[in-house]
Amino acid sequence: MTLLSAEGIEASIGKRVVCRDLNLSLEPGGVWSILGRNGIGKTTLLLTLAGLRPLNRGHIRLGRDPLDQLTRRSRAQKIGLLFQNPEIQFPTTVNETVMNGRHPWIQRWRDSSEHDQSIAERELNRVGLQDFGSRDLSSLSGGERRRVELAALAAQETELVFMDEPVNHLDLHFQTQLLKEFLAECRAKARAVVMVMHDVNLATRFSDHLLLLYGEGETRQGPVELIANEENLSRLYQHQLHRYQAGDTYFFYPA
Amino acid sequence: MFNFQTDRDSRRFGWVISGLAVLVPASLVISASAGSIAIDWSVVVETIRTGRPSIDHTIIFELRLPRSVSALVVGASLSLAGVLMQALLRNPLADPYVLGTSGGAAVFALIVMLLGLPYQTVSLAAAVGAVLSLALVIFLSRDAGGWSSTRLLLTGIVVASGWGALISFLLSISQQSQVQGMLFWLMGDFREGGPGFLHCLVLLVVLVFSLFSSRGLNLLVAGTLKAESLGVHTLRLRLAMLIGAGLLTAVAVTLAGAIGFVGLVVPHMMRLIVGSDHRRLIPASLMMGGSLLVITEMLARTVLAPRQLPVGVITAFVGVPLFLYLLRRGSRTQTQ
Numbered sequence: 099m100t101l102l103s104a105e106g107i108e109a110s111i112g113k114r115v116v117c118r119d120l121n122l123s124l125e126p127g128g129v130w131s132i133l134g135r136n137g138i139g140k141t142t143l144l145l146t147l148a149g150l151r152p153l154n155r156g157h158i159r160l161g162r163d164p165l166d167q168l169t170r171r172s173r174a175q176k177i178g179l180l181f182q183n184p185e186i187q188f189p190t191t192v193n194e195t196v197m198n199g200r201h202p203w204i205q206r207w208r209d210s211s212e213h214d215q216s217i218a219e220r221e222l223n224r225v226g227l228q229d230f231g232s233r234d235l236s237s238l239s240g241g242e243r244r245r246v247e248l249a250a251l252a253a254q255e256t257e258l259v260f261m262d263e264p265v266n267h268l269d270l271h272f273q274t275q276l277l278k279e280f281l282a283e284c285r286a287k288a289r290a291v292v293m294v295m296h297d298v299n300l301a302t303r304f305s306d307h308l309l310l311l312y313g314e315g316e317t318r319q320g321p322v323e324l325i326a327n328e329e330n331l332s333r334l335y336q337h338q339l340h341r342y343q344a345g346d347t348y349f350f351y352p353a
Numbered sequence: 354m355f356n357f358q359t360d361r362d363s364r365r366f367g368w369v370i371s372g373l374a375v376l377v378p379a380s381l382v383i384s385a386s387a388g389s390i391a392i393d394w395s396v397v398v399e400t401i402r403t404g405r406p407s408i409d410h411t412i413i414f415e416l417r418l419p420r421s422v423s424a425l426v427v428g429a430s431l432s433l434a435g436v437l438m439q440a441l442l443r444n445p446l447a448d449p450y451v452l453g454t455s456g457g458a459a460v461f462a463l464i465v466m467l468l469g470l471p472y473q474t475v476s477l478a479a480a481v482g483a484v485l486s487l488a489l490v491i492f493l494s495r496d497a498g499g500w501s502s503t504r505l506l507l508t509g510i511v512v513a514s515g516w517g518a519l520i521s522f523l524l525s526i527s528q529q530s531q532v533q534g535m536l537f538w539l540m541g542d543f544r545e546g547g548p549g550f551l552h553c554l555v556l557l558v559v560l561v562f563s564l565f566s567s568r569g570l571n572l573l574v575a576g577t578l579k580a581e582s583l584g585v586h587t588l589r590l591r592l593a594m595l596i597g598a599g600l601l602t603a604v605a606v607t608l609a610g611a612i613g614f615v616g617l618v619v620p621h622m623m624r625l626i627v628g629s630d631h632r633r634l635i636p637a638s639l640m641m642g643g644s645l646l647v648i649t650e651m652l653a654r655t656v657l658a659p660r661q662l663p664v665g666v667i668t669a670f671v672g673v674p675l676f677l678y679l680l681r682r683g684s685r686t687q688t689q
Contacts, residue, residue, distance in 0.1 A: 150581055174584030181579055187443050188574050188629045198572055202584040207565065232362070254583070 099161065100125055101257055101290045102147065107156030108315070109139070109146040116142050118315030120156070124258065126288035129281055131301035134311030135335060140294040141182060141262050143311065147292065148177050148260050160258070174202035178256035180247055182263050182294075186236050192246050193231045196222050199253035221249040225276070240267035248280060259284055261293045265300065277304045298339070299349045302326045310334050326350075366633050369626055373640035377425070380644035384421040384651040385413045389658055419547035424650035424664070425643040426548040427605045428615055430556050432642025434601035435616025436635055437563060440570045441594040442491070443577075444505055445621065449483070449602040450613035452509030456516025457486025458599075458606035459539060463523045466535070476551065476607045483606065484599030486512060491595070538610040540663030543650060552604045559597040560639065566590060567631035574629070612665045614673065615642055645671075 104122040108115065116139030124130065132140045145151045147158065149165045158165040160176055168176070178199070199221075200214040222228050225245035235243060244267045251259065264280075265273040281304055284291050295301040301308065301322075308325045310318045312334060318325065331339045331350060338353035386397045392409050400409050431449060438447040438454075449455045461482025462475045470478075494508035520539065524532055563570070569590050572580035577587050605612065619642040620634065627633040646664070649671060653662045 145578070148582060150578055169584075170581070170586055171584040174582065177582070179579075179582040181576070181582075184576060184579065186575075188439075188445060189624065190575075190629050194571070194628075194630060195575075198575065198583065201568060201572060204568070 101161065102165075103159050104147065105157045105159075107146070107158060108154040109143055109151065110154055111139055111142045114139060115315035116146075116311065117317050120317055122147075122309070122319065124290035124292065126257070126290060127285045128307060129284070129291040129293070129305040130307045130309055131293050131295045131305040132309045132311065133295060133298065133301055133331075133334060135313070138311045138313050140311060143309075144179075144260050144262055144292060144294050148179050148258075149173055150179070171202055174254070174256075176256055177258045177260060178251050178254040180251045180259075180261040180264055182266065184247065190235050191231070192222070192227065192233050192235060192238070193218070195235055195246050196250045196253055199250035202254065217255070218249075218253050221252040222246075224252065224279070225249045241269055241272060244268055245272065245276070248276065252280070252283070257289050259289050259291045261291070263294055263296060265297075273300065298326075298331060302350070303347070362628070366627050366637075369637055370640075373637060373644070376644045377640055377647075380647040381418070381421050381425070384424075384647050385417045387651050387655050388412070388417060420543045420650060421647050422547045423543045423608050424646040426552055426556060427543075427609045427612065428619075428646025428649075429639045429643040430552075430601040430605045431612065431615040431646075432619040432638040433556070433560060433563065433635065434598045434605070435642075436620045436631070436638050437559075437570075437594045437598040437601070438487070438616070439620060440574050440631065441591055441598065442505055443574055445624075446506060446617065447509075448614070448617035449598070449605070450611060451506070451513065451617065452487065452490050453513030453516050454483050454487045454490075454599065454602045455606050455611040455613075456513045456520070457489075458483035458603045459611050460516050460519045460523070461485075462607060463520060463535065467523060467527055467531075476549075476603065479607045480600055480603035483602040484596055486516065487595055487599050487602075537663060540610060540665045543609050543664065548604075548608055552608060555600050555604050559601055560635070562593065562597065563635050564632070566593070567635055570594075570631040571629075609664060612646075612668050614668045615646060619645060 100123045102122075102124040104120060107120050107122075108118050109120075110116055132143060134140050142151060146153060149158065149168070153166075160168065160173075165173070196218045197210060197214070200210055200218060204210055204214060219228070222231065225248055227242065227245055227249070230238065230242070230246075235246065238246065244265075248264065251261070265277060268276065277300065281291060291305075293301070293305065295305075306322055307320065308322055310325065310330060312318070318330065328339055328341050328350075335352075339350045340353060341348055341350055382394055382397050382401075385401075386392045386394050390412060392400075392412065396409055397413060400407065400413055404410070434449050434454075435447070438449065438452065439445055441447070458479040459482070461478040465475050465478040490505070490509050490512050493512070494505040524535060527535070569580065569585045572583050572585050573587060573590060577591075580590075581587050620638045623634055623637040623641055627637045646668070649667045650664055652671075653664045653667050656662060656667075
């Protein structure tokens with residue numbers, strides 16, 4: 099069953115149109131990457147698909163339900179979102195941050211249950227920060243903080259996982275390891291993932307579909323092997339890219 | 354068994370709350386015993402317990418306790434207003450005094466006083482002034498991306514000085530006989546008679562609502578969009594916080610004029626002790642703020658007796674160094 103379907107949607111930021119008449123369907127286990135130049139509206143599109151920005155035109159459905167008719171709470175039980183650069187204004191601990199991910203599942207008048215706590219613990223373990231629970235978030239490095247946010251996102255247990263530059267601040271090891279493990283987990287649980295990516299090669303390696311934003315509302319989408327070619331990507335970044343074969347895999351390198 | 358909200362934190366919070374639960378009545382007793390006629394603590398407790406008529410009884414119940422209870426309500430209101438404003442504006446430096454909310458309430462209250470309208474309308478006018486002033490600061494300081502810290506504080510300070518100028522203007526056109534009383538009220542003076550039923554009711558309603566919304570507040574400080582993505586109705590919550598903080602400021606201003614630093618210092622102090630979780634921060638700040646102001650009010654009466662100092666002056670004397678010390682201690686433990 100399709101988890102999310104967008105029909106003829108148009109989104110814009112200010113006067114700039116991000117996409118026009120876009121149709122998209124996210125299937126369980128699918129991993130999409132949104133690519134495009136800086137300021138083209140990748141984040142805007144992600145927020146729009148998550149129901150956090152109004153549509154100019156078109157419809158988005160979650161399963162059969164129109165997205166804009168869901169309550170905030172049930173939407174948050176279905177769509178999880180990792181933000182690009184969360185700022186910290188107040189001291190907060192790692193535990194509290196991961197626990198925030200459980201918010202949509204906790205009854206309004208009640209406290210977190212042991213079930214919530216064991217999920218939060220499990221996800222913190224998964225990102226290798228089990229000993230950091232009571233540390234203040236601001237005392238962590240950028241990469242560690244990113245892993246805490248990923249743990250919070252996983253703890254939200256949503257069928258749709260949207261991530262704005264998930265591997266921001268992560269070193270090479272964690273970039274590949276986390277994407278590999280996190281996405282394998284999402285596939286195993288039949289979740290659908292949409293990521294805004296900067297790195298073309300991480301996008302082609304870890305996702306199965308690409309959505310290219312050319313600007314002026316023009317988009318192109320499809321399976322990675324059909325979309326990821328020199329012509330499309332060079333036009334996308336307005337910079338010549340070359341494709342190099344390396345054994346079974348390939349990568350793009352800017353001229 | 355693994356407990357995510359670590360036992361140590363819960364135990365610590367238990368200790369802090371128990372300590373505060375003792376501090377609140379203790380501060381009232383201490384405050385009732387001190388003054389131009391010193392009454393022994395045991396006598397205070399005995400008099401309150403038996404309720405037997407005596408001179409002590411009259412002094413305690415008619416002179417001292419009403420002021421102390423007012424101070425308790427004002428301190429609690431200002432602290433809670435501070436917590437709510439800081440969450441609303443996502444800025445740890447927000448405070449009813451700094452951002453001119455108290456000033457707005459004072460101007461509206463003064464106008465009603467000058468017009469000679471009945472006392473009840475003063476509270477209403479102060480509430481309108483506080484909410485309007487806070488809404489004005491929010492409206493003026495927001496840009497497309499949200500609120501920037503510097504812009505917010507600058508706007509608040511400018512609005513506050515605008516209200517200050519209006520207050521000076523109102524004082525200069527009012528009659529000489531009224532000016533002294535108004536000046537004292539503005540600097541923080543507790544009127545005779547305790548807090549009214551309405552004041553207590555406002556505090557209680559806003560408190561209950563804030564406690565029920567405290568998990569939402571935890572998410573709100575992490576960012577509006579983030580909170581929205583986790584299912585919080587941020588517009589409704591922020592609107593409620595705006596009105597709640599405005600009403601609490603109005604309660605404080607009508608009871609005691611403009612008293613600064615309580616809304617800034619107390620939440621900070623409690624954040625360093627019990628952490629930022631609003632489920633703990635709200636009750637702890639409320640109790641701490643209340644008893645802190647009871648003690649301050651007592652000091653204002655006794656330090657230079659028979660002269661009375663404005664409470665606002667004492668809160669600044671006590672609050673500023675304490676705040677600086679706690680800030681320094683907090684930054685040290687964080688780097689360790």
